[in-house]
Amino acid sequence: MEEQNTENQNTQGQTPAGGEKQMLPNSTAVLVLGIVSIVGVLCTQGILGVILGIIGLVLASTPMRLMKENPERYTESSMKNLKAGRICSIIGVSLGGAFLLLAFLLLLLGLGGFFAILPFLDNFNNFNVDMISLLPF
Amino acid sequence: MLELVIQWLESHLQPCVYKQMLGFECLGCGFQRALIALLKGNIWESMVLYPGLIPMIALFGFLIIHLIFNFKNGALILRYLFIADITIIIINYIIKIIH
Numbered sequence A: 001m002e003e004q005n006t007e008n009q010n011t012q013g014q015t016p017a018g019g020e021k022q023m024l025p026n027s028t029a030v031l032v033l034g035i036v037s038i039v040g041v042l043c044t045q046g047i048l049g050v051i052l053g054i055i056g057l058v059l060a061s062t063p064m065r066l067m068k069e070n071p072e073r074y075t076e077s078s079m080k081n082l083k084a085g086r087i088c089s090i091i092g093v094s095l096g097g098a099f100l101l102l103a104f105l106l107l108l109l110g111l112g113g114f115f116a117i118l119p120f121l122d123n124f125n126n127f128n129v130d131m132i133s134l135l136p137f
Numbered sequence B: 001m002l003e004l005v006i007q008w009l010e011s012h013l014q015p016c017v018y019k020q021m022l023g024f025e026c027l028g029c030g031f032q033r034a035l036i037a038l039l040k041g042n043i044w045e046s047m048v049l050y051p052g053l054i055p056m057i058a059l060f061g062f063l064i065i066h067l068i069f070n071f072k073n074g075a076l077i078l079r080y081l082f083i084a085d086i087t088i089i090i091i092n093y094i095i096k097i098i099h
Helices: A002-013 A027-043 A047-069 A076-108 A119-127 B002-011 B017-021 B031-040 B043-049 B053-069 B074-098
Strands: none
Touching: A027 A047, A027 A076, A027 B053, A027 B074, A047 A076, A076 B074, B002 B031, B031 B043, B031 B053, B043 B053, B053 B074
16 A cells, blocks of 8 residues: 555656646645744643644644655745744744643642642642742742 | 724733733733733833734734745745744743743
8 A cells, every 4th residue: 555655646746747836735824823823822821822833733744745755846935834834833832832831740739729729629738838939030 | 993992902801821820920921911002002011011022913914925925035034033033032031030
């Protein structure tokens, strides 16, 4: 099966006689998703940013492979768009992920009123050390 | 029209979950206040509240223009605008937390 697939791609991948170049699929969508992911990071405390960034990365994976196989077949602007969008997605995911991880760790440390909200976890209130006062800033 | 938008935004400010639960501000805190200040025309106040907002509007404006006209180096400019914006936001956040 795989051999067939690669064969198909190779036959498709040959540059047409006219030399007309194509747009990479999804390149614009990846660019937009990558840049919108930063707003997701800022406005929804990381969650939406991580989701949008991951969607962008997943959408970018197929055209990245196509681009590596035969870069001369696609237009240069779409390749640049794809690369820029991928970088923006990676930054969005890492920033949002780092922030979510930080919040998760702080919650695990028993910081803040999160456990106090949950009525069935009354015992956790005993572990509510005020870590904020221990932080240097 | 603009006044109505500002009024609606002011009455629908979304509180920050981080600030409520963990007691410190998140990366996006000040964003909405800065946006309202910018809509009112106070550019300086908006810069003080959230310096990353104006570069971000420039980023989105350039993204839309680039998608329509497809500049030659548009993607490169977008990438550097994005990185610059992120750097401004992170530096501002560190300064805000230290003070």
